[in-house]
Amino acid sequence: MSERTKRKPGETRDKLMNAALTLVGKGRHFTSLGIREVTRQAGVVPTSFYRHFRNMDDIGLQLVDELGLVLRRMMREARANVLQADKLMEESVGIFISHAQANRSFFLFMAQGLAGESRAIQEGIRSEMRYFASELANDLRRLKLVDHLSDGDLEMTCDLVVRSVAFSLTDLLGVSAEDEYQVEQIRKRTTRFLQLIFVGAANWNNKRS
Amino acid sequence: MSERTKRKPGETRDKLMNAALTLVGKGRHFTSLGIREVTRQAGVVPTSFYRHFRNMDDIGLQLVDELGLVLRRMMREARANVLQADKLMEESVGIFISHAQANRSFFLFMAQGLAGESRAIQEGIRSEMRYFASELANDLRRLKLVDHLSDGDLEMTCDLVVRSVAFSLTDLLGVSAEDEYQVEQIRKRTTRFLQLIFVGAANWNNKRS
DNA sequence: ACACAATGTGCACAAGTGTACACATATCAG
DNA sequence: CTGATATGTGTACACTTGTGCACATTGTGT
Numbered sequence: 001m002s003e004r005t006k007r008k009p010g011e012t013r014d015k016l017m018n019a020a021l022t023l024v025g026k027g028r029h030f031t032s033l034g035i036r037e038v039t040r041q042a043g044v045v046p047t048s049f050y051r052h053f054r055n056m057d058d059i060g061l062q063l064v065d066e067l068g069l070v071l072r073r074m075m076r077e078a079r080a081n082v083l084q085a086d087k088l089m090e091e092s093v094g095i096f097i098s099h100a101q102a103n104r105s106f107f108l109f110m111a112q113g114l115a116g117e118s119r120a121i122q123e124g125i126r127s128e129m130r131y132f133a134s135e136l137a138n139d140l141r142r143l144k145l146v147d148h149l150s151d152g153d154l155e156m157t158c159d160l161v162v163r164s165v166a167f168s169l170t171d172l173l174g175v176s177a178e179d180e181y182q183v184e185q186i187r188k189r190t191t192r193f194l195q196l197i198f199v200g201a202a203n204w205n206n207k208r209s
Numbered sequence: 210m211s212e213r214t215k216r217k218p219g220e221t222r223d224k225l226m227n228a229a230l231t232l233v234g235k236g237r238h239f240t241s242l243g244i245r246e247v248t249r250q251a252g253v254v255p256t257s258f259y260r261h262f263r264n265m266d267d268i269g270l271q272l273v274d275e276l277g278l279v280l281r282r283m284m285r286e287a288r289a290n291v292l293q294a295d296k297l298m299e300e301s302v303g304i305f306i307s308h309a310q311a312n313r314s315f316f317l318f319m320a321q322g323l324a325g326e327s328r329a330i331q332e333g334i335r336s337e338m339r340y341f342a343s344e345l346a347n348d349l350r351r352l353k354l355v356d357h358l359s360d361g362d363l364e365m366t367c368d369l370v371v372r373s374v375a376f377s378l379t380d381l382l383g384v385s386a387e388d389e390y391q392v393e394q395i396r397k398r399t400t401r402f403l404q405l406i407f408v409g410a411a412n413w414n415n416k417r418s
Numbered sequence: 419a420c421a422c423a424a425t426g427t428g429c430a431c432a433a434g435t436g437t438a439c440a441c442a443t444a445t446c447a448g
Numbered sequence: 449c450t451g452a453t454a455t456g457t458g459t460a461c462a463c464t465t466g467t468g469c470a471c472a473t474t475g476t477g478t
Contacts, residue, residue, distance in 0.1 A: 117238040200409025
């Protein structure tokens, strides 16, 4: 009946995760964050941390899960907006860039985690990327754009696409979102990368065997 | 005239840089290393650090320079060994993998630095990669393998190649060098990535306009 | 309404950290 | 050889860190 409860369940938990993300967004590296630092940023007493997480690795893993949600949202939007095949890559790259900017901290966290020091987090992020690549392969097959490729080759192509885009991420996160010129450069280059890859995929079978 | 001096110039400096590298090799992330930790590993008193470096970023930058040397050595070996064009990619990937394993710590440091928290180190590594890509472009042009590509397109292709290989690095560094099966998988996949890219490059002009 | 579990707080402490300062020793130029 | 300079060492201090413990507050199922 209490109209407004002073303490919602999981409130501090969210505050802590947001705090960690905020610090990452400010340029700190996740691996170098400490428990006290995070709780301070969250405006919470240090010991509260242990009510929700065992250690920093733990909070990292939970951030990976949330990262998964962000990626799914992005995929959903891409599927909804990319209708005609000819603009496929420009559109996709555009959607990717706008999501990366809207969730800057999340993507920073992702880029860091790929070479982070926690094997578990690393594996988590890698797994998200694999999932993303396989969904991409499904979509492409459904659109009948790549009938000439074997399943294995299609998977490889999508893997390379996802990697290339992920690498562009580090370019993108290195420039401020306001620097429109630089962002535009990155957009163009990433798009061309993808086009190059798909030209390769289109002519793949001719070469092999 | 002293046959053996007890203290060689720059000896501690090297010990410190090796110590930092060793710690990175052991799985620690460079950004999370502290001055005391490094000096301890080097078997040196903490204050000695300041005789050679201003702070951790400084030592990181000097490591980037040494990384440059490692990369040059690798390029030289590649140029010497890759003679016939048909085996070009297998050979190159092989050389890359063996160098990456021989200098594991250096390449770990490189992979970490790409998303590290020091803008300067990040920029340094990025610059090494650009240099590498442009040298690759020179070599390819010299071998007359890519006459149909404009300078810009060739540069882009090489950029994508370098990025893909760099990303494979994170795969490679994630498995132990003794796990031959996994290493072989990575070798195959990376080679196929490069082949795909070059098939794309070979058919690039047909597509564009 | 009540007891219990979940969550938040304050305090404490040992350990580790960056770095300043004064001093010792080695190397080198003249 | 002699001083100057570069390099290494020991001590010290103010802070920060992770985390254990006892206690306060809140939310929930019955």
